[in-house]
Amino acid sequence: MEPTAIRALVEAFTVKSSFGNEPGYKEIKALGEEVIPYFLEQYPKSSRWEQRVAYVYHSIRPAAKGNKTAFQLGLLALKDKSKHVRYRACMLLACAQDVEALPYLEALRDHPVSETKENVEAAIDALKSKNHHYFIDRSHSNKMFLNVE
Numbered sequence: 001m002e003p004t005a006i007r008a009l010v011e012a013f014t015v016k017s018s019f020g021n022e023p024g025y026k027e028i029k030a031l032g033e034e035v036i037p038y039f040l041e042q043y044p045k046s047s048r049w050e051q052r053v054a055y056v057y058h059s060i061r062p063a064a065k066g067n068k069t070a071f072q073l074g075l076l077a078l079k080d081k082s083k084h085v086r087y088r089a090c091m092l093l094a095c096a097q098d099v100e101a102l103p104y105l106e107a108l109r110d111h112p113v114s115e116t117k118e119n120v121e122a123a124i125d126a127l128k129s130k131n132h133h134y135f136i137d138r139s140h141s142n143k144m145f146l147n148v149e
Contacts, residue, residue, distance in 0.1 A: 003038075006031065010038040014051040033062045036069045043073060049082035056088040063096040064132070064148040071096050075104050083115050090119040094126035094135035095148045102127060 001009075013024045028035055039055035046052050056077045063070035074096065077089035093101040101123070108120045126134040137144040 001027075001031065006035060006038050007042070010035065010042045010055075011045075014048060014054050028058065033065075033067055033070075036062050036067055036073070040069055040073045040076070043076060049080070049085055052077065052080060052082065053085045053088050056085060056092055060088070060092045060095050061148050063092045066096075071098055071101070075101065078104055078108060083113050086113075086116050087119050090116075090123040091135055091146070094123040095132045095146065097127065097130065097132055099127055 009024050009027055013028055014022065036059055039059055043052055043055050046055070056073060059067070059070035059073050063074055070092065074089045074092035077085050077092070080086050080089065090105070093105065105120050105124050105127070108116065109124075111117050111120065122135045122138050125138070126132050129140075132148070133142075133144065133146050134140060136146050
């Protein structure tokens with residue numbers, strides 16, 4: 001697919017459900033990691049949190065596989081005005097298991113939004129424990145799993 005077509009698809013992309021039936025979803029999914037730089041490019045231009053959260057969400061698997069562009073998107077999304085986007089950013093960074101994220105996460109430990117503070121702590125715990133599942137398994141019960149493969 002040509003870059004201009006990918007850009008148009010990314011600009012229109014948003015996911016409001018988990019059914020995968022939104023316009024452009026199948027095309028975005030088919031592009032795989034090729035779409036991640038376009039997410040990063042479009043992210044600061046997007047005024048809708050639903051769109052920004054979709055970019056971050058669909059970058060989690062590539063980040064878990066070591067994609068540095070997806071990782072950069074996660075770092076950028078930590079500063080988002082939406083707590084939903086920040087939640088997905090913390091999840092992405094926990095799944096990336098890259099300790100370079102620690103200073104960025106630690107800088108948010110005193111965030112004014114309690115949910116963000118909790119998510120930041122969970123991401124830090126997941127990184128320090130070297131276990132991305134701990135992002136959602138916050139009591140370390142080993143009964144909840146975050147599948148990213």
